[in-house]
Amino acid sequence: MKITANHLTHYYGDECVLNDVTLSLESGKFVAIIGESGSGKTTLLSILSTLLNPTSGEVFFDDKTVAQWGNIDEFRRKKIGFVFQFHYLISYLTLRENIALGAMEPSAIEPLMEALGIEKLSRRYSDEVSGGQRQRAAIARALVNAPGVVFADEPTGNLDTKNAIMVYELFKRFATEGTGFVVASHDKKIAEYADIIIEMEDGKIVKISRK
Amino acid sequence: MIIALKALRKNRFKTALIFMSMTVSISMIFLISAISGGVVSMYSSMLKTDGDIIVTQKGIADTFFSDINRSMSDVVATFTGVKESSALILGASPVDKLPIVAIYGVSDNRYDSYTLSSGVYPRSGEVILGSKIYESLKSPKSIVVSKKTFAVSGVFKSRIGFEDGGVVMGLDDAGELFHKSASIFLISLDDLGQSSAVVAKINALDGDIEAKTTDSFIDSYNQFKIIKTSSDVIGAMAFLMGILGIVSMMSMVVNERKSEFGIMRSLGLSSWSIIGKLVVETLVVALLAFAVALGVSLGVLEIIEHVDKFQGYINGEISFALVLNVFIVSLLMAVVGTLLPALYASRIDPMTLIVRGGA
Ligand SMILES: Nc1ncnc2c1ncn2[C@@H]1O[C@H](COP(=O)(O)OP(=O)(O)OP(=O)(O)O)[C@@H](O)[C@H]1O
Ligand SMILES: [Mg+2]
Numbered sequence: 242m243k244i245t246a247n248h249l250t251h252y253y254g255d256e257c258v259l260n261d262v263t264l265s266l267e268s269g270k271f272v273a274i275i276g277e278s279g280s281g282k283t284t285l286l287s288i289l290s291t292l293l294n295p296t297s298g299e300v301f302f303d304d305k306t307v308a309q310w311g312n313i314d315e316f317r318r319k320k321i322g323f324v325f326q327f328h329y330l331i332s333y334l335t336l337r338e339n340i341a342l343g344a345m346e347p348s349a350i351e352p353l354m355e356a357l358g359i360e361k362l363s364r365r366y367s368d369e370v371s372g373g374q375r376q377r378a379a380i381a382r383a384l385v386n387a388p389g390v391v392f393a394d395e396p397t398g399n400l401d402t403k404n405a406i407m408v409y410e411l412f413k414r415f416a417t418e419g420t421g422f423v424v425a426s427h428d429k430k431i432a433e434y435a436d437i438i439i440e441m442e443d444g445k446i447v448k449i450s451r452k
Numbered sequence: 453m454i455i456a457l458k459a460l461r462k463n464r465f466k467t468a469l470i471f472m473s474m475t476v477s478i479s480m481i482f483l484i485s486a487i488s489g490g491v492v493s494m495y496s497s498m499l500k501t502d503g504d505i506i507v508t509q510k511g512i513a514d515t516f517f518s519d520i521n522r523s524m525s526d527v528v529a530t531f532t533g534v535k536e537s538s539a540l541i542l543g544a545s546p547v548d549k550l551p552i553v554a555i556y557g558v559s560d561n562r563y564d565s566y567t568l569s570s571g572v573y574p575r576s577g578e579v580i581l582g583s584k585i586y587e588s589l590k591s592p593k594s595i596v597v598s599k600k601t602f603a604v605s606g607v608f609k610s611r612i613g614f615e616d617g618g619v620v621m622g623l624d625d626a627g628e629l630f631h632k633s634a635s636i637f638l639i640s641l642d643d644l645g646q647s648s649a650v651v652a653k654i655n656a657l658d659g660d661i662e663a664k665t666t667d668s669f670i671d672s673y674n675q676f677k678i679i680k681t682s683s684d685v686i687g688a689m690a691f692l693m694g695i696l697g698i699v700s701m702m703s704m705v706v707n708e709r710k711s712e713f714g715i716m717r718s719l720g721l722s723s724w725s726i727i728g729k730l731v732v733e734t735l736v737v738a739l740l741a742f743a744v745a746l747g748v749s750l751g752v753l754e755i756i757e758h759v760d761k762f763q764g765y766i767n768g769e770i771s772f773a774l775v776l777n778v779f780i781v782s783l784l785m786a787v788v789g790t791l792l793p794a795l796y797a798s799r800i801d802p803m804t805l806i807v808r809g810g811a
Pocket of ligand 1 (some may be wrong): 285
């Protein structure tokens, strides 16, 4: 899914944390947003992903606003996936139930869990598996409806290098299959895997490089 | 539904806390309404079953101070429409070691309103005892009332709890003890439709006495007014406390689960379906709490009724109407308590909920 942002500006109170950002991302790419802490990565990602309303500016998915797509819940469910820094699995549900929560096609769950190597853990709760396994379950939850794009904020922030690389490899693999990824991260390593690298500073994009 | 139950099970500790505070609030509402309502309904049911019209001395604040001429009762009895008129003396006096006991002096035609469980109705110099006082004095053969000794001729059990803590004697004996002719007349009619005519006729009879229908007497009687008002106020406060408690508890719960709310929103679940899950959760707890609270309240009232000290003065009743009211209020509390904070959360951007809510 192609994502276009027009003049995004966002204020928290008087503080301008996103300053007139315009960008266009082609579909099915692995996009990395990098930059110093506080540069506005999370804010930009939240706005691009419909989870935060910008103070001004607009986001288009395949040249349509969310309103034009119809119901926002439907849109999120079908078209967008999310992975957060802390896995944010729901603690009272098993891994499988977490993945099933928004799933439109339950038959998609098992193959996906297998592809991510967590099929044996489907009845465990999130506090009964390792950090890497948790994040894999979160990725499965994001991918279960075969969305056009998955947004991830610091998905490796809580993982060791080995697990971080595993996550990047997964993103890369699914990106080649057509799902776009937009990932905000501190981690310099992400540059080795991403197709497009967006560098931010003080609420502005200072550089975009494509491979 | 299954998700709701899983959430409750996983949050066992918090669920238990919510459950307990709901149970306590609901029990409070039950007990306060039942006990205060019980006192008033007991007095009024006593008066109502005893007569349709009540006659007292004019302008007195309390039947206790009322003094009227008992011979007038016989005059009233001859009025057309009057089925029966009986004179009563209501007094209180120390009896043996008990500091204060209700004494009823009654005319002969009233004895049949006391069902004897043993013995016979009293003659002069004799009394019958309510079952509770009989028990607490350990089955005495005779008792001393204001330095005067009376033989116990029988024991009665009254439908009206607190009468069982009292002593019943003849009108003449009571008149001597309390130095009065009669406190009140209780008049029953052939037909309630005649009540206003009979009331007017009695009031015309003598300037010193005042007749009222039992209903208007109860409404105007100061002590009932005080009990009723205070019970209404306390009951309303219990309701309010219960509602506030549950609303604040639920808003804390919803607050704690903001990030969960945000995640579900990010997965494309609609606000309403998430709110629905939360409401089902609280409804389950509220239903359980209601059932337990009802059981606890009935148990407590049962115990209170059997405690000697109260001598049956407290006879809390949980009527079906009260159960229904409290039931509706409990569910309403749960729904409102969840809806308000959940609706508030649904207006916030999901990302803010997720990040600010804490994992
Ligand atoms: N909810 C908020 N309220 C007020 N200010 C906020 C809020 N969220 C972020 N900010 C501020 O906005 C600025 C950008 O924050 P943002 O989270 O987008 O940065 P970031 O690049 O993701 O940083 P990090 O790498 O530390 O995650 C920061 O100065 C931050 O303090
Ligand atoms: Mg961030």
